[in-house]
Amino acid sequence: MLVDMHLHESTCSSDSKMTLEEIVATARERGLDAVCITDHDSMGLKETAERYSRETGFPIFVGVEYFSLWGDITAFGIDRFPDKRIPAQDFVDQVNAAGGFCVACHPFRNNNRGFEDHLWEIQGLHGVEVLNGSTDMEANRKALSICKARNMQMVGASDAHWTSQLGKYATMVPGEPKDLEEFVAALHKGGLKPAIYEEGKGYRIVDTF
Numbered sequence: 617m618l619v620d621m622h623l624h625e626s627t628c629s630s631d632s633k634m635t636l637e638e639i640v641a642t643a644r645e646r647g648l649d650a651v652c653i654t655d656h657d658s659m660g661l662k663e664t665a666e667r668y669s670r671e672t673g674f675p676i677f678v679g680v681e682y683f684s685l686w687g688d689i690t691a692f693g694i695d696r697f698p699d700k701r702i703p704a705q706d707f708v709d710q711v712n713a714a715g716g717f718c719v720a721c722h723p724f725r726n727n728n729r730g731f732e733d734h735l736w737e738i739q740g741l742h743g744v745e746v747l748n749g750s751t752d753m754e755a756n757r758k759a760l761s762i763c764k765a766r767n768m769q770m771v772g773a774s775d776a777h778w779t780s781q782l783g784k785y786a787t788m789v790p791g792e793p794k795d796l797e798e799f800v801a802a803l804h805k806g807g808l809k810p811a812i813y814e815e816g817k818g819y820r821i822v823d824t825f
Contacts, residue, residue, distance in 0.1 A: 617649040617789045617802075618811060618819055620782060622681070622690055622721065622745065622773030625665075628658040632777045636665060639782065640674050646783040647818050649792075650675035650799075652773075654690045657683060657697070666796075677799045681721060682707060686738070687730045688721035690745075690773075693800035704731065708740045717803040719743040719771050723762075724755035735762050742803070743769035747810045747825070749784035750775040757825065769803070770823070772810030786811045788821055 623639060624632035634642075636653075643651050653665055653676060662678040669676040679692035686704035691697065693716030698707065711718045720738070722745055723731040731738065744763035747756050763770055772785035788809040793799040811819040 617675075617792055618647065618786045619650045619652060619677075619789050620648055620774050620776070620786045621652045621719070621771055622654050622748070622775045623651055623782065624655055624681075624775075624777050625653050625661055627664070628655040628660040629777070631656075634777065634779055634782070636661070636668055636676075638779050640668070640672055640676070642779045642782045644674065646813060648783050648786060650677060650789075651782075652677045652679055652690075652692070654679045654681040656681050659697070675794060675799070677793075677796050683729065686734045687723065687728075687732070689718050689741075690721055691716050691718040692803065693717055693796065704734065704738055705740075708738060712740050715800070717742050717800050719745060719769075720759075721745050721773075722748040722751045722755070722759075722775065724758045725751040726755070735759070736766070741768060743771045743808065745773055745775075746770045747772035747785035747812065747822075748775050749773065749781050750777075753825070760824070769806060769808045770810050771808060772812070783813050786813065786819060788819075 684704035746760035774784040776782040
């Protein structure tokens with residue numbers, strides 16, 4: 617299953633220009649099998665997205681992009697998150713205690729919202745965005761190098777705020793999960809592979825770039 621694992625919808629992310637309807641329509645056009653809504657410090661779209669997913673038959677998995685004291689982390693399979701910034705390790709520990717799955721977002725993007733070299737220190741993190749659509753390729757390559765060295769899961773995601781960005785990168789997730797519980801279980805099984813969208817050709821699975 618090809619999934620864009622990091623998207624922002626306009627209802628709960630004020631910097632996004634995409635509606636839920638536009639996200640699903642564009643994802644289908646580009647050959648994606650599912651999307652993840654990971655709004656900034658919000659899971660407010662969860663009920664609406666799950667209802668729309670049932671209506672359209674298109675899987676939508678809602679997580680959160682949480683801004684920890686070391687930078688952004690996307691997390692799936694949790695019911696709540698801290699209402700203030702806390703250390704990244706504390707948040708990762710909370711996600712693990714809940715049975716969730718967490719990913720370091722754009723760790724080397726030059727905007728003070730990534731882990732940077734703390735990526736070597738964090739324990740219990742499951743994956744790393746080795747392809748982030750709003751991050752330059754040099755920074756993505758550095759993330760890939762550390763991800764491989766630490767044997768974490770490789771994640772591709774667009775981090776889109778506009779439909780033109782959606783699906784630029786994605787992740788091949790084994791299986792065909794239909795709901796969030798199945799999706800989190802699939803993520804924990806591993807075998808994730810990042811993918812690059814090529815206009816007119818579709819997605820190309822990669823393990824280096």
